[in-house]
Amino acid sequence: MAPAPTSRTDDQLVADTDIAALLRYGLTRPGFRTALFGDGAVAAAVTLDRLGVVPRSVAYLGKVVRAGGVRYAAELAEPLPSPEASAVLRGWLEEAAPTAGTQEAETAAARWLTTVAELMGARRAARGG
Numbered sequence: 001m002a003p004a005p006t007s008r009t010d011d012q013l014v015a016d017t018d019i020a021a022l023l024r025y026g027l028t029r030p031g032f033r034t035a036l037f038g039d040g041a042v043a044a045a046v047t048l049d050r051l052g053v054v055p056r057s058v059a060y061l062g063k064v065v066r067a068g069g070v071r072y073a074a075e076l077a078e079p080l081p082s083p084e085a086s087a088v089l090r091g092w093l094e095e096a097a098p099t100a101g102t103q104e105a106e107t108a109a110a111r112w113l114t115t116v117a118e119l120m121g122a123r124r125a126a127r128g129g
Helices: 010-016 019-026 030-050 055-068 070-074 083-099 103-127
Strands: none
Touching: 010 030, 019 030, 019 083, 019 103, 030 083, 030 103, 055 070, 055 103, 070 083, 070 103, 083 103
16 A cells, blocks of 8 residues: 655645646646646645635636637636736646647646636635635
8 A cells, every 4th residue: 555645734735836837738648637636736726715716716717718728718818806816827827728729638627627616615615714
């Protein structure tokens, strides 16, 4: 049996995770998909939550990506309600856009955003908010 992974604080996870790189590689390379949907999704949820983003905004953006694609979402004037959060998310999406040209990659990006939103909601529920 594999040893349990070492636990990390939110700060350590965010500092140690290059979300943009995980998106760039995780959307097209199955070997990176676990990291993208694991540490990458949690780090994104923590980052966006700290910027005051509500989960439904990220879930909605997942629907936008599903309908229009990663590049379309990256080019939105304000993909999230606040300028700071929009800038962070836009950076991630711009990094991923060149590799997200296939239907599979676009679907994975939309699923990832939905996962991030679900994690944000679960973290809020656990905090009682």
